[in-house]
Amino acid sequence: MAQRTALADLTADDAEKPDRAVVRDALGVGVAVGLSGFAFGVTSAGSGLGLLQTCALSLLVFTGASQFALVGALAAGGSPFTAAAGAFFLGVRNAFYGLRLSQLLALPRAVRPFAAQWVIDETTAVTLAQPTRRARRIGFTVTGLTLYVLWNLTTLLGALGAKAIGDTRAWGLDAAGPAVFLALLAPMLKTTTERAVAGLAVLLGLALLPVLPAGVPVLVAALAAPIALVAEGRRAGRGRQDIGAAQERGAPPESRAAGGSTDPEEDR
């Protein structure tokens, strides 16, 4: 939604976007996602973590998927190391967001250690949707601040409320974690490769669940990513040969499309 507004404004008044429109986009994302900290607080407390531990996760880790993953792995009886490893691998994507954001925001070096904690899916999405540096900085700051404050407040409320709520399963709150993962995953499933990775990871994760210690199947399932990349590389190599052969025979250039998506930039 933010993206569409940004594009509309981009065409409307020549790359200028009123600050108020940026703030509105940023608040929309910050408030909606910030409120779901409640689900994390309840889930975490329901998984047996203390109030202090639950709040420490939201304050210090502050990247939702990693937090849900850690809590889920610990609740399933995973060792602290496999649980942390799974959460960490999920957080690695933030490094690539930061890489992009450091160019777009051009933050002074002294500010970067403070801005770093806010480098997550949502702030990146809002920042990328803005047309100018000023709009990007406003978007990043407002999204980051709103989301950080609300996420931590609602985590606290959720953790405090978990006891009052009683059986979190009866309220369906054990479905919040997977729903969050699904919502983050869905926009990533654009090409055949991404869908293949997801499918293979699901198979590995479920098939190994009964036989490996808790937390380990997810780490093994992560291997679906490099496996698919190698397979894609092979296919791309063969595709290039096909295209070469096709061109020699004078085939139309449309036959390239049949080789599937091989452009590494495609999903960026």
Place this chain on the structure above:
Amino acid sequence: MNTWIAIGLTALGCYAVKLAGLLVPAGAMERPFVRRLAALLPVALLAALTAQQTFADGHALVLDARVAGLGAAAVALVLRAPFLLVVAAAVVVTAGVRALGG
């Protein structure tokens, strides 16, 4: 104590990668293979986690109300519902199915 170790490791690791992104010169992480891996790693992890947290009960695979909840979330996603509504749909439908004895 184990929980605090996990929290400490996760907090340090997750902050380190966020900061690394902002500090590292762009060229270092621009290799196509590394970028593709970074894009695909979350896909694999999120897919495996979604499946496990929907179908797992400890070390056993089960089919319960969470499946209906995830189905509702998927429908909400297809209808382009906002994030909070997607999560709410999963929670409400799961609770509803359980209340009906599912």
